[in-house]
Amino acid sequence: MIWLNAVVQGLLLGGLYAIFACGLSLMFGVMRLVNLAHGDIGVLAAYFSIILIEHLGGNPLWTFAAVVPVAALVGYFLQRFLFDRALDGGELSPLLVTFGLSIVIENLLQQTFGANDQSLNIGALSYQSWKIATDVYVGRLNVIIFVIAVIVIVGLQLFLSKTRTGLALRATADNRRAASLSGINPKRTRSIATAIALATVAIGGLFLAMRTSFAPTSGSSDLLFAFEAVIIGGLGNLWGTLIGGIALGIAQTVGSQINAADGILIGDLVFLAILAFRPQGLVGLKSEVAR
Amino acid sequence: MTHLRLDRVTAYYGHLQALQELSLGVDQGEILAVIGANGAGKSTLLSLISGEQAPREGRVFFDDIDITSLAPHQRVRKGIALVPEGRHLFGTLSVEDNLRSGASTRRRGTWDLDAVYELFPFIAARRKHRAAVLSGGEQQAVAIGRALMSNPSLLLLDEVSLGLAPVIIRDLYAALQRITAEGTTLLVVEQNITEALAAANYAICLLEGRVVLEGKPDTLSQRAISQAYFGHDLGPSSKAAS
Numbered sequence: 001m002i003w004l005n006a007v008v009q010g011l012l013l014g015g016l017y018a019i020f021a022c023g024l025s026l027m028f029g030v031m032r033l034v035n036l037a038h039g040d041i042g043v044l045a046a047y048f049s050i051i052l053i054e055h056l057g058g059n060p061l062w063t064f065a066a067v068v069p070v071a072a073l074v075g076y077f078l079q080r081f082l083f084d085r086a087l088d089g090g091e092l093s094p095l096l097v098t099f100g101l102s103i104v105i106e107n108l109l110q111q112t113f114g115a116n117d118q119s120l121n122i123g124a125l126s127y128q129s130w131k132i133a134t135d136v137y138v139g140r141l142n143v144i145i146f147v148i149a150v151i152v153i154v155g156l157q158l159f160l161s162k163t164r165t166g167l168a169l170r171a172t173a174d175n176r177r178a179a180s181l182s183g184i185n186p187k188r189t190r191s192i193a194t195a196i197a198l199a200t201v202a203i204g205g206l207f208l209a210m211r212t213s214f215a216p217t218s219g220s221s222d223l224l225f226a227f228e229a230v231i232i233g234g235l236g237n238l239w240g241t242l243i244g245g246i247a248l249g250i251a252q253t254v255g256s257q258i259n260a261a262d263g264i265l266i267g268d269l270v271f272l273a274i275l276a277f278r279p280q281g282l283v284g285l286k287s288e289v290a291r
Numbered sequence: 292m293t294h295l296r297l298d299r300v301t302a303y304y305g306h307l308q309a310l311q312e313l314s315l316g317v318d319q320g321e322i323l324a325v326i327g328a329n330g331a332g333k334s335t336l337l338s339l340i341s342g343e344q345a346p347r348e349g350r351v352f353f354d355d356i357d358i359t360s361l362a363p364h365q366r367v368r369k370g371i372a373l374v375p376e377g378r379h380l381f382g383t384l385s386v387e388d389n390l391r392s393g394a395s396t397r398r399r400g401t402w403d404l405d406a407v408y409e410l411f412p413f414i415a416a417r418r419k420h421r422a423a424v425l426s427g428g429e430q431q432a433v434a435i436g437r438a439l440m441s442n443p444s445l446l447l448l449d450e451v452s453l454g455l456a457p458v459i460i461r462d463l464y465a466a467l468q469r470i471t472a473e474g475t476t477l478l479v480v481e482q483n484i485t486e487a488l489a490a491a492n493y494a495i496c497l498l499e500g501r502v503v504l505e506g507k508p509d510t511l512s513q514r515a516i517s518q519a520y521f522g523h524d525l526g527p528s529s530k531a532a533s
Binding site: 164167168170171174175177178179180181182183184185186236 | 395
C-alpha cells in the first residue's frame with residue numbers, strides 16, 4: 001500500500017508540475033525562448049497573493065481572480081518591451097535577459113519580504129483529505145490542483161486547436177517566416193504566448209504556495225521541475241507535458257519512499273535517462289527532435 | 292493603373308549588392324515574369340516587395356501608397372501575398388490549418404476554403420493530413436492556396452516549378468491563369484523560363500541586379516533572352532557546340 005500511496009501522491013504532484021511546465025513549453029515553441037525567470041515569476045505571483053491577503057483579507061483562493069489576469073497583462077507587456085528586444089539581439093540575449101530577470105526578481109523579493117519561508121494559509125483545505133483505499137489518503141487540495149491542471153491543459157489544447165489565435169500560435173511555432181508571410185502578426189502572437197505562460201505559471205505559483213512553504217529563491221527549483229516535465233513528456237506537446245509532469249511527480253514520490261532524501265535525485269535521474277534514451281520524450285515524435 | 296511600383300531601389304544580399312537602382316512598375320491584372328540566372332537579384336526583389344527586407348535606398352509603392360517600411364504581415368493585410376521558394380508550409384499542421392492560417396488577415400474576396408479546394412481538387416482529399424507528408428506538387432498547391440486565402444490583389448510566386456514534374460507544373464500554371472481571371476495581379480519569378488514566358492504578358496530579365504531586357508514575351512527573341520540571361524552573346528559557334 002505504501003507504493004500505491006507513493007504513486008497516487010506522485011500523480012497528483014505531477015499536475016502541479018504540468019501547470020508550471022505548460023507555459024514554459026508554449027513560449028519555447030512559439031519563439032524558441034527559454035524563460036529562465038519562469039519559476040521566479042510563479043513565486044512572485046505567490047508573494048502578490050500574500051500582499052493582497054494582508055491588505056484585503058479572506059481566503060487566498062479568491063486571489064486567483066486578481067493575480068492571474070494581472071500576470072497575463074504583465075506577460076503581454078514583458079514580451080513587448082523586454083523579450084522582443086532580447087530576441088532581436090541574437091541567440092544569447094534572451095538567455096541573459098531572462099537570467100537577469102530571474103536574479104532581479106529573487107533579490108527584490110528578498111529585499112522586500114526577507115529570506116524567511118512563507119505560505120498561503122487556506123485553512124482546513126490544507127489538511128483535509130479523502131480516503132481512497134486502505135491507508136491511502138489524498139489531500140483535497142492536491143486533488144483540486146490536479147483537476148485544475150487537467151482543466152488548464154485541456155483548455156489550452158482546445159484554445160490552440162479551435163481558435164484563430166491558437167492557429168496563429170501553432171503556425172508561428174512551426175515556421176516563423178511563413179507565419180508572417182501569411183499575415184500573422186509575430187509581435188502580437190509572441191505577446192499572447194507570454195501572457196498565457198505567465199497566467200499559467202501564476203496559477204502554479206499560487207497552488208505551490210498553498211501546498212508547501214516557499215521563499216524568494218524557490219523559483220529556481222520550480223523552473224528545473226518544469227524543465228524536466230517538458231523534456232520527459234516531449235517538447236511541443238501539451239499532453240506530453242502533463243504526462244511528463246506526472247512521470248516526474250511519481251519518480252520523486254516513489255524515490256522518496258525508497259529513501260526519504262533521494263526523491264528529487266530520482267526525478268533527475270529519470271529526466272537524464274529520458275534525455276539519453278528517448279530524447280523525443282514519452283509522447284513526442286522522433287521528427288520533432290530533428291527539426 | 293500602376294499597382295506596384297519600385298522606385299530606384301538598391302538592396303544588398305549580405306555584403307553583395309543584389310539590386311542597383313532598380314525601377315519597376317506592375318499594372319493591375321498583369322502577369323509579370325521576372326527571369327534571370329541564379330544570383331541575378333530575383334529573390335532579393337521579391338523580399339523587397341513582400342517586406343522581408345528593406346531597401347538600402349529607394350521606395351516601394353503599392354496603389355501609390357508608400358509601403359517601404361511595412362512589415363510582411365502588414366503587407367499581406369494590404370493585399371500582397373508571397374508563395375516563398377521551397378514552399379515553407381507549416382509541416383506539423385494539417386492541410387486545412389495551413390490554408391486557414393492564410394486567412395488570418397480576414398481580407399474579403401472570392402477565395403475561401405471551398406474555392407481553393409475547387410481550384411486544387413487533389414488537396415481537398417488530403418485536408419486532414421499533415422502538410423509534411425504531402426508530395427511536392429501537393430505542397431506547392433497548398434502553398435499557393437494558403438497565399439490565396441488572404442485574398443491578395445498581388446500574388447508573388449517564387450520558383451513555383453522548382454523540383455516538380457512537368458505535368459504538375461502545367462497544372463499549377465493552369466491554376467494561375469484561373470487566379471488572374473479573378474483580377475489578381477501576378478509576379479512570377481522563375482528559372483524555368485519557358486513556363487514563365489508562356490504565362491506572362493510582360494517579362495523582365497535581371498542580370499547582376501539590373502533590368503537588362505524587358506518587353507512582351509512574344510517580342511523577345513531567344514537570342515536576346517539568352518544574351519540577357521547569361522550576360523554575353525553565346526554566338527553561333529558555341530550554340531552549335533551545345
